[in-house]
Amino acid sequence: MSTLKVESSTASKESATPRHARLHLTRLDPWSVAKAAFMFGITLAGVIMVATVALWLILSASGVFDAITSIFNDAAGNENGGINFLSLGRLVGLSMLVSAAEIVLLTVLSSIFAVLYNLSVGFTGGIEVTLSDRA
Numbered sequence: 001m002s003t004l005k006v007e008s009s010t011a012s013k014e015s016a017t018p019r020h021a022r023l024h025l026t027r028l029d030p031w032s033v034a035k036a037a038f039m040f041g042i043t044l045a046g047v048i049m050v051a052t053v054a055l056w057l058i059l060s061a062s063g064v065f066d067a068i069t070s071i072f073n074d075a076a077g078n079e080n081g082g083i084n085f086l087s088l089g090r091l092v093g094l095s096m097l098v099s100a101a102e103i104v105l106l107t108v109l110s111s112i113f114a115v116l117y118n119l120s121v122g123f124t125g126g127i128e129v130t131l132s133d134r135a
Contacts, residue, residue, distance in 0.1 A: 018132045018133035018134065019132065019133045020130055020131070020132045021130070021131045021132070022128060022129070022130050022131075023128065023129045023130075023131065024125070024126045024127070024128050025126045025127040025128075025129070026121055026126045027118055027121065027126075028114040028117050028118060029114070030111045030114040030115050030118075031111075033110050033111055033113075033114040034107050034110060034111040034114075036110075037106050037107045037110035037111070038103065038106075038107045040106065041102060041103035041104075041106040041107055042103060044099075044102060044103075044106075045099035045100075045102060045103055048095055048098065048099050048102070049092070049095055049096070049099065052091055052092060052095040053088070053092065056088050056091055060088075065086045068086065069085075069086065
């Protein structure tokens with residue numbers, strides 16, 4: 001997945017100074033990044049779907065959609081009910097379409113950024129993270 005260089009400075013057991021480990025992230029495997037991004041995209045799509053259904057149920061129970069439909073019917077001059085364009089099926093279909101686009105874009109862009117990171121590590125040195133024990 002990634003290559004890490006570890007440099008550690010060990011302190012003697014008598015001293016109270018904490019140990020430090022410096023990690024350098026020098027390479028990201030684009031395939032591993034793509035798999036992780038795909039799984040994150042699937043999870044985010046599930047959250048979008050659940051949020052869409054929950055929000056629709058709350059707004060429908062409070063009568064918001066009936067009020068909006070009646071406003072449009074009054075504006076159009078329809079007395080016989082008109083069209084219910086805010087149905088659950090349409091909103092779930094739209095959120096599925098948005099989720100599919102989000103999964104594809106997230107996976108592709110994450111892989112591209114991993115390749116760009118690998119190309120830039122040669123002159124930037126990568127990302128350095130310092131870990132230490134609590135004192």
